[in-house]
Amino acid sequence: MEEICAKFVSQKISKTRWRPVPLGSLQTAETFATGSWDNEENHVSLWSIGDFGNLDSDGGFEGDHQLLCDIGHHGDVMDLQFFDQERIVAASSTGYVTIFLHHPNNQTLSVNQQWTTAHYHTGPGSPSYSSAPCTGIVCNNPEIVTVGEDGRINLFRADHKEAVRTIDNADSSTLHAVTFLRTPEILTVNSIGQLKIWDFRQQGNEPSQILSLTGDRVPLHCVDRHPNQQHVVATGGQDGMLSIWDVRQGTMPVSLLKAHEAEMWEVHFHPSNPDHLFTCSEDGSLWHWDASTDVPEKSSLFHQGGRTSTFLSHSISNQANVHQSLISSWLTDPAKDRIEITSLLPNRTLSVNSLDVLGPCLVCGTDAEAIYVTRQLFS
Amino acid sequence: MEELDGEPTVTLIPGVNSKKKQMCFDWGPGEMLVCETSFNKKEQPEMVPNCPFIYIIRKDIDIYSKILRKLFNESHGIFVGLQRIEEELTGKSRKAQLVRVSKNYRSVIRACMEEMHQVAIAAKDPVSGRQLSSQVSILSAMELIWNLCEILFIEVAPAGPLLLHLLDWVRLHVCEVDSLSADVLGSENPSKHDNFWNLPGNTQTLTELELKWQHWHEECERHLQDGTFAASPHLESLCKIMLGDEAALLEHKELLSNWYHFLVTRLLYSHPTVKPIDLHFYAQSSLDLFLGGESSPEPLDNILMAAFEFDIHQVIKECSIALSNWWFVAHLTDLLDHCKLLQSHNLYFGSNMREFLLLEYASGLFAHHSLWQLGVDYFDYCPELGRVSLELHIERIPLNTEQKALKVLRICEQRQMTEQVRSICKILAMKAVRNNRLGSALSWSIRAKDAAFATLVSDRFLRDYCERGCFSDLDLIDNLGPAMMLSDRLTFLGKYREFHRLYGEKRFVDAASLLLSLMTSQIAPRSFWMTLLTDALPLLEQKQVIFSAEQTYELMRCLEDLTSERPEHGEPDAQQLQDDDIETTKVEMLRLALARNLAGAILREGSLEGS
Numbered sequence: 001m002e003e004i005c006a007k008f009v010s011q012k013i014s015k016t017r018w019r020p021v022p023l024g025s026l027q028t029a030e031t032f033a034t035g036s037w038d039n040e041e042n043h044v045s046l047w048s049i050g051d052f053g054n055l056d057s058d059g060g061f062e063g064d065h066q067l068l069c070d071i072g073h074h075g076d077v078m079d080l081q082f083f084d085q086e087r088i089v090a091a092s093s094t095g096y097v098t099i100f101l102h103h104p105n106n107q108t109l110s111v112n113q114q115w116t117t118a119h120y121h122t123g124p125g126s127p128s129y130s131s132a133p134c135t136g137i138v139c140n141n142p143e144i145v146t147v148g149e150d151g152r153i154n155l156f157r158a159d160h161k162e163a164v165r166t167i168d169n170a171d172s173s174t175l176h177a178v179t180f181l182r183t184p185e186i187l188t189v190n191s192i193g194q195l196k197i198w199d200f201r202q203q204g205n206e207p208s209q210i211l212s213l214t215g216d217r218v219p220l221h222c223v224d225r226h227p228n229q230q231h232v233v234a235t236g237g238q239d240g241m242l243s244i245w246d247v248r249q250g251t252m253p254v255s256l257l258k259a260h261e262a263e264m265w266e267v268h269f270h271p272s273n274p275d276h277l278f279t280c281s282e283d284g285s286l287w288h289w290d291a292s293t294d295v296p297e298k299s300s301l302f303h304q305g306g307r308t309s310t311f312l313s314h315s316i317s318n319q320a321n322v323h324q325s326l327i328s329s330w331l332t333d334p335a336k337d338r339i340e341i342t343s344l345l346p347n348r349t350l351s352v353n354s355l356d357v358l359g360p361c362l363v364c365g366t367d368a369e370a371i372y373v374t375r376q377l378f379s
Numbered sequence: 380m381e382e383l384d385g386e387p388t389v390t391l392i393p394g395v396n397s398k399k400k401q402m403c404f405d406w407g408p409g410e411m412l413v414c415e416t417s418f419n420k421k422e423q424p425e426m427v428p429n430c431p432f433i434y435i436i437r438k439d440i441d442i443y444s445k446i447l448r449k450l451f452n453e454s455h456g457i458f459v460g461l462q463r464i465e466e467e468l469t470g471k472s473r474k475a476q477l478v479r480v481s482k483n484y485r486s487v488i489r490a491c492m493e494e495m496h497q498v499a500i501a502a503k504d505p506v507s508g509r510q511l512s513s514q515v516s517i518l519s520a521m522e523l524i525w526n527l528c529e530i531l532f533i534e535v536a537p538a539g540p541l542l543l544h545l546l547d548w549v550r551l552h553v554c555e556v557d558s559l560s561a562d563v564l565g566s567e568n569p570s571k572h573d574n575f576w577n578l579p580g581n582t583q584t585l586t587e588l589e590l591k592w593q594h595w596h597e598e599c600e601r602h603l604q605d606g607t608f609a610a611s612p613h614l615e616s617l618c619k620i621m622l623g624d625e626a627a628l629l630e631h632k633e634l635l636s637n638w639y640h641f642l643v644t645r646l647l648y649s650h651p652t653v654k655p656i657d658l659h660f661y662a663q664s665s666l667d668l669f670l671g672g673e674s675s676p677e678p679l680d681n682i683l684m685a686a687f688e689f690d691i692h693q694v695i696k697e698c699s700i701a702l703s704n705w706w707f708v709a710h711l712t713d714l715l716d717h718c719k720l721l722q723s724h725n726l727y728f729g730s731n732m733r734e735f736l737l738l739e740y741a742s743g744l745f746a747h748h749s750l751w752q753l754g755v756d757y758f759d760y761c762p763e764l765g766r767v768s769l770e771l772h773i774e775r776i777p778l779n780t781e782q783k784a785l786k787v788l789r790i791c792e793q794r795q796m797t798e799q800v801r802s803i804c805k806i807l808a809m810k811a812v813r814n815n816r817l818g819s820a821l822s823w824s825i826r827a828k829d830a831a832f833a834t835l836v837s838d839r840f841l842r843d844y845c846e847r848g849c850f851s852d853l854d855l856i857d858n859l860g861p862a863m864m865l866s867d868r869l870t871f872l873g874k875y876r877e878f879h880r881l882y883g884e885k886r887f888v889d890a891a892s893l894l895l896s897l898m899t900s901q902i903a904p905r906s907f908w909m910t911l912l913t914d915a916l917p918l919l920e921q922k923q924v925i926f927s928a929e930q931t932y933e934l935m936r937c938l939e940d941l942t943s944e945r946p947e948h949g950e951p952d953a954q955q956l957q958d959d960d961i962e963t964t965k966v967e968m969l970r971l972a973l974a975r976n977l978a979g980a981i982l983r984e985g986s987l988e989g990s
Binding site for chain 1: 752753
């Protein structure tokens with residue numbers, strides 16, 4: 001069973017992100033960044049999970065995570081992404097987008113670049129200027145895409161003062177999250193339950209494709225793309241439902257899985273083991289979804305892993321034409337291939353707002369002002 | 380009403396000259412607003428205030444301490460856990476579980492204390508260092524009191540083990556006792572000591588213990604009287620101590636840090652099998668002897684004394700007065716209530732003491748910009764007034780982002796507070812409409828099932844259409860789904876857009892019947908009928924006949940309905956005359972087109988029937 005280590009940090013955590021490890025290196029995750037929200041003074045902080053030299057008697061790692069440095073942040077931290085090894089991009093509820101630079105020699109953070117009018121309802125030119133929260137960012141060095149409550153999509157480039165491209169009124173509702181599909185294409189989710197694909201190569205302000213659930217227009221809060229298969233996307237909604245989509249096929253999801261009892265805030269495919277998916281929710285739980293098929297069939301799989309779950313499976317796409325070896329475990333009918341679901345947090349807590357996975361390490365932050373870290377996800 | 384036994388503290392408001400100007404104030408739930416007035420104490424009121432600021436004064440500054448926040452969060456988890464396992468607590472294990480909960484609370488206090496101590500030592504600024512140190516001693520006092528309450532009220536240790544617990548209690552809190560006990564225990568008969576206190580699992584009964592102790596005590600006395608230690612005054616005084624001689628103990632007062640240390644030492648040597656109900660006699664006399672009339676008891680002493688007297692209410696009352704924050708009394712009282720120790724005497728405003736303290740604590744949390752989320756759970760477990768308090772507080776939380784609003788709404792929905800959901804969604808929808816985010820506005824009205832607001836949003840769309848001639852936000856209108864049923868106007872909007880789509884796809888017959896149904900089914904607003912009829916024109920003027928005779932009759936009826944309603948104008952002005960002209964032209968064109976269509980339809984239907 002995973003050993004999970006909790007620490008109370010006196011601030012409600014809205015986002016946690018592992019610092020990426022250099023490609024090809026044998027290192028595992030060591031440092032993570034967090035953003036806080038709902039404080040009079042919010043912070044973006046960097047934490048270290050200790051060195052590998054300290055092994056305790058069980059062979060586990062000693063000590064909890066320690067604060068390396070932090071910096072004040074204007075407004076709630078709505079989203080956080082590592083741009084590269086030293087730079088972190090933060091989205092603010094004041095409509096600012098800021099790049100912070102980490103100086104490892106003296107362990108400080110400083111503001112590297114800031115776009116102060118990234119998101120707004122009425123523009124900076126007018127007397128009744130009102131800013132809008134920026135709700136999501138995604139980075140692909142050197143580009144940064146941001147979306148906000150104003151329904152606007154911005155494409156920024158580091159070291160460029162103005163946005164490279166802006167799509168005003170891309171959506172009449174709030175855009176909650178964004179991710180890259182293939183590099184010139186992004187996918188956004190909004191609060192009327194639609195996925196929209198935008199192609200930056202095209203000039204217009206219209207999405208190239210719109211997908212949505214039929215039935216109630218449940219707002220979608222998070223989205224993540226499968227690391228290897230760029231057409232497979234997972235979304236989480238306000239009703240706690242997890243949906244897996246194949247954007248090449250049709251406008252409806254491939255499967256719908258009833259997951260949490262309240263809003264699902266984040267969904268992540270594991271970057272190196274994409275048969276594993278992680279979700280966290282307002283209901284205070286964090287789930288690990290294991291769809292790997294090398295596990296022998298189990299008869300009462302839903303009662304293992306400490307959490308029972310019912311799901312309604314809704315397989316719509318016609319799999320007959322697709323070569324068997326190319327099917328991702330997520331696209332096949334879940335009733336045939338079993339998914340094992342485990343709840344990772346020991347007690348029910350207040351909302352788990354964010355999580356991130358890298359290698360065998362997982363970090364998550366909650367509204368109970370606690371950060372949980374585990375270094376043994378798959379043991 | 381209790382008399383205050385101290386002078387109230389004075390807080391100076393910076394920037395306001397209180398000698399010259401008057402101040403006005405207003406109370407909030409946990410804070411006070413103060414500002415300068417334009418009244419001058421002596422002369423007439425001046426128009427210009429010197430100090431332009433409004434000040435917020437908070438009594439409870441603890442809640443803003445970074446380290447104490449951890450205390451609030453961790454104890455919240457313990458509190459909720461305790462309420463949840465309440466139903467499962469039965470029988471023998473109940474006491475053990477409650478003791479465990481109490482120990483959890485105490486370990487959280489200790490952790491906080493240690494962290495604060497570290498920060499106090501490392502503080503560069505002496506003022507904050509002193510502040511932190513005094514905070515540490517307050518926490519230490521809290522843990523001391525809680526620990527004693529745990530021993531006396533929760534553990535309910537009987538005579539025998541009682542003294543052991545008290546020994547641990549004193550040892551934990553008084554560092555110097557280690558050196559003293561080493562001293563005394565290093566004396567004669569240490570082995571007798573060790574054997575004597577054969578710890579938990581001890582099968583000796585109280586009487587056996589008493590007998591053994593009595594025997595040992597008499598042996599000591601004999602030694603003393605025989606003058607065995609006459610040669611060494613040190614050893615003699617040690618022997619006296621072991622006999623529990625108070626005078627001898629008091630001679631070494633400097634080694635005893637306080638009166639309860641004195642009490643426990645005394646009991647150890649003179650009455651080790653003391654019964655809980657006799658404790659307060661010894662406590663009172665220990666206090667008196669120790670203070671020796673030189674100083675008066677401090678608040679902490681009074682609290683501990685009340686505990687020894689098993690007067691729980693007095694303990695809680697004194698703690699409430701002495702401490703600046705409700706945290707301690709709220710959690711301790713709740714735990715004691717679970718031990719079924721509090722009589723349910725009702726306070727005159729209808730709830731019991733536990734609930735009163737929890738409500739006060741939770742209200743204090745709601746005054747904090749961030750800790751309000753913890754307060755929700757505390758209100759949940761106040762059966763009488765918790766729900767209404769929550770309803771009042773939750774509507775007043777400032778919502779600056781949608782994500783925060785969603786969390787607040789989730790809290791309300793989980794507790795079926797539909798009124799609050801409605802009102803919050805309405806505020807958010809209004810904000811969205813003002814910012815021209817019609818999709819968001821619709822999304823909020825759907826969540827609140829607010830048909831009236833959905834109608835408002837649809838009217839906005841229709842108005843935009845009339846002004847611009849095209850729909851904005853097609854992505855929304857085209858994909859309304861079942862939400863369309865929320866309000867008639869919304870349904871109309873969706874169907875109207877569908878009509879345009881059908882027309883664009885050249886499916887004229889379908890478009891025509893849809894258009895007609897929009898008018899006949901009464902979901903189209905009257906004001907829109909003219910627009911709908913005008914939309915029918917191109918269909919009427921197509922080469923082939925689209926509307927059947929029946930349908931044409933219907934259309935004509937609608938037109939007549941519309942024109943017959945035209946109100947009589949008073950004095951028509953130029954603009955109105957012009958409008959009237961346009962109207963009349965439109966109506967005439969429609970009549971002509973309808974008539975032609977009717978002719979064509981009758982012909983077509985007539986010939987079809989014939990063949």
